[in-house]
Amino acid sequence: MSDERDFLDSYDPAAYTPVAVTVDVVALTIRHSRLHVLLVERGAHPFAGWWALPGGFVQQESLDAAARRELAEETGLRSGEGLLDRVHLEQLRSYGDPGRDPRMRVVSVAYLAFAPSLPDPQSGGDASGARWVPVDEVGELAFDHAAILADGLDRARAKLEYTPLATAFVGDEFTIGELRAVYAAVWGEELHAGNFHRKVLSVPGFVESTGETSTRGGERGGPKPRLYRAGDARLLHPALLRPTREDGVR
Amino acid sequence: MSDERDFLDSYDPAAYTPVAVTVDVVALTIRHSRLHVLLVERGAHPFAGWWALPGGFVQQESLDAAARRELAEETGLRSGEGLLDRVHLEQLRSYGDPGRDPRMRVVSVAYLAFAPSLPDPQSGGDASGARWVPVDEVGELAFDHAAILADGLDRARAKLEYTPLATAFVGDEFTIGELRAVYAAVWGEELHAGNFHRKVLSVPGFVESTGETSTRGGERGGPKPRLYRAGDARLLHPALLRPTREDGVR
DNA sequence: TAAATAGTGTCTTTGAGACACTATGAC
DNA sequence: GTCATAGTGTCTCAAAGACACTATTTA
Numbered sequence: 001m002s003d004e005r006d007f008l009d010s011y012d013p014a015a016y017t018p019v020a021v022t023v024d025v026v027a028l029t030i031r032h033s034r035l036h037v038l039l040v041e042r043g044a045h046p047f048a049g050w051w052a053l054p055g056g057f058v059q060q061e062s063l064d065a066a067a068r069r070e071l072a073e074e075t076g077l078r079s080g081e082g083l084l085d086r087v088h089l090e091q092l093r094s095y096g097d098p099g100r101d102p103r104m105r106v107v108s109v110a111y112l113a114f115a116p117s118l119p120d121p122q123s124g125g126d127a128s129g130a131r132w133v134p135v136d137e138v139g140e141l142a143f144d145h146a147a148i149l150a151d152g153l154d155r156a157r158a159k160l161e162y163t164p165l166a167t168a169f170v171g172d173e174f175t176i177g178e179l180r181a182v183y184a185a186v187w188g189e190e191l192h193a194g195n196f197h198r199k200v201l202s203v204p205g206f207v208e209s210t211g212e213t214s215t216r217g218g219e220r221g222g223p224k225p226r227l228y229r230a231g232d233a234r235l236l237h238p239a240l241l242r243p244t245r246e247d248g249v250r
Numbered sequence: 251m252s253d254e255r256d257f258l259d260s261y262d263p264a265a266y267t268p269v270a271v272t273v274d275v276v277a278l279t280i281r282h283s284r285l286h287v288l289l290v291e292r293g294a295h296p297f298a299g300w301w302a303l304p305g306g307f308v309q310q311e312s313l314d315a316a317a318r319r320e321l322a323e324e325t326g327l328r329s330g331e332g333l334l335d336r337v338h339l340e341q342l343r344s345y346g347d348p349g350r351d352p353r354m355r356v357v358s359v360a361y362l363a364f365a366p367s368l369p370d371p372q373s374g375g376d377a378s379g380a381r382w383v384p385v386d387e388v389g390e391l392a393f394d395h396a397a398i399l400a401d402g403l404d405r406a407r408a409k410l411e412y413t414p415l416a417t418a419f420v421g422d423e424f425t426i427g428e429l430r431a432v433y434a435a436v437w438g439e440e441l442h443a444g445n446f447h448r449k450v451l452s453v454p455g456f457v458e459s460t461g462e463t464s465t466r467g468g469e470r471g472g473p474k475p476r477l478y479r480a481g482d483a484r485l486l487h488p489a490l491l492r493p494t495r496e497d498g499v500r
Numbered sequence: 501t502a503a504a505t506a507g508t509g510t511c512t513t514t515g516a517g518a519c520a521c522t523a524t525g526a527c
Numbered sequence: 528g529t530c531a532t533a534g535t536g537t538c539t540c541a542a543a544g545a546c547a548c549t550a551t552t553t554a
Contacts, residue, residue, distance in 0.1 A: 425533090470530075471532060475532080
């Protein structure tokens with residue numbers, strides 16, 4: 001069949017410029033009550049020695065699969081072991097400015113990943129220079145990765161408001177206090193414990209009780225909190241809005 | 251310099267599979283109080299004779315520029331004439347499943363465009379078979395374009411809630427009634443005129459008064475409505491929520 | 501005991517939505 | 528006149544947030 005020939009004949013020769021497609025992953029987790037992002041140290045030029053988002057070329061697989069594969073490679077986690085499969089992964093957006101990679105035209109499809117606290121990397125991955133970095137300690141990054149990270153953080157902060165995404169940062173069973181710590185870490189501000197508690201329980205389908213309580217109180221005292229699981233809601237109604245930040249960007 | 255050689259050596263040969271990058275545009279406008287999308291009729295295989303979203307290959311330009319260029323080509327509008335420059339354009343998401351195009355691996359970056367009522371196409375574009383179609387009359391589309399359109403509509407409906415996007419569908423000066431018609435067309439349901447009126451005026455920065463009134467009343471009577479311009483808000487606070495649809499997807 | 505936390509009660513304020521009503525202008 | 532629309536008033540109910548308070552647990 002001459003389909004591909006027709007295809008290639010049908011557009012402007014300028015389009016023949018070779019293009020590479022990569023995925024980059026903004027992987028977020030919470031450690032010690034602080035939001036962390038997974039970064040890798042680049043070995044090769046350009047930006048050798050710089051920190052960058054994990055990522056790589058898309059192979060013969062879907063974009064989603066490429067992102068999950070890259071995440072597995074950089075964290076050393078294997079599919080089927082449970083941990084990796086519970087990571088929430090969603091497409092963020094694509095970045096394709098000419099010149100964003102000095103070598104050739106590269107269009108990168110960025111992904112956003114949310115995970116419960118994961119072990120340190122290097123345990124088997126091919127990027128030995130990978131580590132979790134608190135998002136407020138991230139310095140300059142290679143390529144346009146700083147902008148991608150900023151977009152990812154914006155998205156994450158917004159999605160906590162109207163989706164039950166926060167449950168992706170905690171284990172299967174969790175306390176309301178742990179859930180509140182997720183919001184505090186991602187939004188960077190404390191939330192009123194009492195009102196948060198009531199609010200979470202009042203949103204239909206956000207969490208469901210396990211009937212159990214934690215075996216221990218908090219580290220610094222307090223009663224044994226009850227345990228909850230994620231509910232079946234995919235959107236929060238009414239939403240859990242952020243403390244009003246100057247009433248929107250004007 | 252051997253940079254590009256290093257680059258190409260550094261990844262799996264499977265990645266050498268040639269990839270093409272395209273942009274596809276979900277262009278929405280409102281005509282006669284109904285939401286329309288711009289479609290083009292395909293001339294070449296595959297899907298010859300099918301309707302599809304306008305789009306094409308990314309050239310040596312940014313992704314945003316490619317989307318605006320494709321939109322200009324298909325609508326016949328020229329940049330600099332004003333109309334095209336006022337079209338709101340934003341990236342939707344990317345689609346790259348292997349097999350979505352039967353000829354080769356194609357990753358498409360989809361864009362969403364919102365425009366005030368535009369003239370019919372064919373007036374100079376290279377796609378003579380382009381036309382505006384009411385979204386509820388769109389049949390099967392080529393490739394995965396039906397899914398892209400559905401995602402675009404979801405995004406548009408959601409963004410009306412918390413951004414002043416509706417003003418992108420009307421002219422520079424508009425009445426509250428016209429704005430309400432935009433919401434009604436995009437959401438597919440009537441809104442209570444009185445409550446909508448008060449709500450729009452109560453959101454800081456959504457609209458600002460021009461001090462003028464329309465020169466004529468409505469087609470079927472009524473007083474001369476006041477005229478407004480878009481305000482400087484980029485987010486609506488509080489948001490203008492849709493009439494509650496079954497309280498979220500569960 | 502002191503301090504921190506879980507969970508609940510209550511009050512105030514804001515906003516959403518239902519409904520009603522007046523005034524205006526096209527036909 | 529008739530009818531649709533613009534714009535406002537008012538009432539009710541839900542929800543957000545401030546604050547207070549009790550009970551429980553750790554150190």
